[in-house]
Amino acid sequence: MKEEIRVSRAASRKRKRFWQSVTVVLLIASLVGVIAFAALMDSKKSALPETDDIATESVNSDTESTDETEDEAEADEKDGTYVYIMAPYTKVFADDRVTVIYEADLGDRFEQLEAVSGFVKLQLNEQTTGWVTEEQVTGEATSVSDEDLAEAWKAVVPSADPTTLEWLGQDIASVRATLGAPKAVQRDQVNEYHFYDGFFLMVRDQQVKAIDWDRQVVATPDMTATSGQNAGSWYEGETRQLKLFPYDGVMRVRVEQK
Structure with missing residues (x-):
């Protein structure tokens, strides 16, 4: 009877050592897995630009785009098409191109907005536009100082x-x-x-x-x-x-x- 008890205790100790060994192995494996996963995530993170860098690049891009747009608008304004009236008492018509709204003088200079069917539309002042025939204007003018x-x-x-x-x-x-x-x-x-x-x-x-x-x-x-x-x-x-x-x-x- 005593012999059986000793055998049973020895077997129990062996099982206990076995499970302890298994637990240690599992813990080590888990630790290795965590370290490997952390390293992988860190490498992925380092491959991306920082958030602040992205924001800065976006703001700079918007600013550059705005500056270019403003420069283009200024250039367009300076490069507008201007024409000269070629004769005194030139009749300027309303949009119906029949009603006379103004008589322009020789050499009067206006911005040309568009040309349609032999007429050109002129910006007469900030509020008023008018039409004259194409043959009544010129874009060329010799000048002196x-x-x-x-x-x-x-x-x-x-x-x-x-x-x-x-x-x-x-x-x-x-x-x-x-x-x-x-x-x-x-x-x-x-x-x-x-x-x-x-x-x-x-x-x-x-x-x-x-x-x-x-x-x-x-x-x-x-x-x-x-x-x-x-x-x-x-x-x-x-x-x-x-x-x-x-x-x-x-x-x-x-x-x-x-």
């Missing part, structure tokens, strides 16, 4: 104060603060005309676009005109224009900001 243009203007209006040209391009409110209220104001579909003694201001979009001196002695500057006709002459400068319109033995002289 603004200095030569100013000398030509002095030759035909010698009594004018040279500082008056400084009003060109200024807000009409600031000019009126200097000159005072005009004697009269007239309006058409495109401009306002503010009359003072000896001259009047042509105002477009609240800025002085041109200055006219009426009833001047007929004279011709020593300079080749961009376009010379019986009804008027136009001299193109770098940023300004000189226009002469003779009538009834006198003439109207205009200096206009482009």
Whole structure:
């Protein structure tokens, strides 16, 4: 009986050692598996860019795209198609191309918006557009320097104060603060005309676009005109224009900001 008990205890100890060994092996295997899995995940993580890098690249890309769009818009604005009116008293039509809304002068410069069936659409001011026929406009104009243009203007209006040209391009409110209220104001579909003694201001979009001196002695500057006709002459400068319109033995002289 005692012998059987000893055999049973020995067998029990063997089974216990066996299961202990199995447990240790399983623990070691599990640990190795965890380490291997962690290493695998770490290698995958290192193959991807950091989150901050992705965000930075996205923001930079958007900024560059916005900058390019703004630059393109500015370029488009500067590269707009501009044309010149080729004759005085050119009729400008409404969208029906029948109703006359304005008469443009020789050399008037407008942005061309489109061309349709022999007509071109012009931006007359910030609010108004109109149509003229294609043969009444040109995109080409020979020019001289603004200095030569100013000398030509002095030759035909010698009594004018040279500082008056400084009003060109200024807000009409600031000019009126200097000159005072005009004697009269007239309006058409495109401009306002503010009359003072000896001259009047042509105002477009609240800025002085041109200055006219009426009833001047007929004279011709020593300079080749961009376009010379019986009804008027136009001299193109770098940023300004000189226009002469003779009538009834006198003439109207205009200096206009482009």
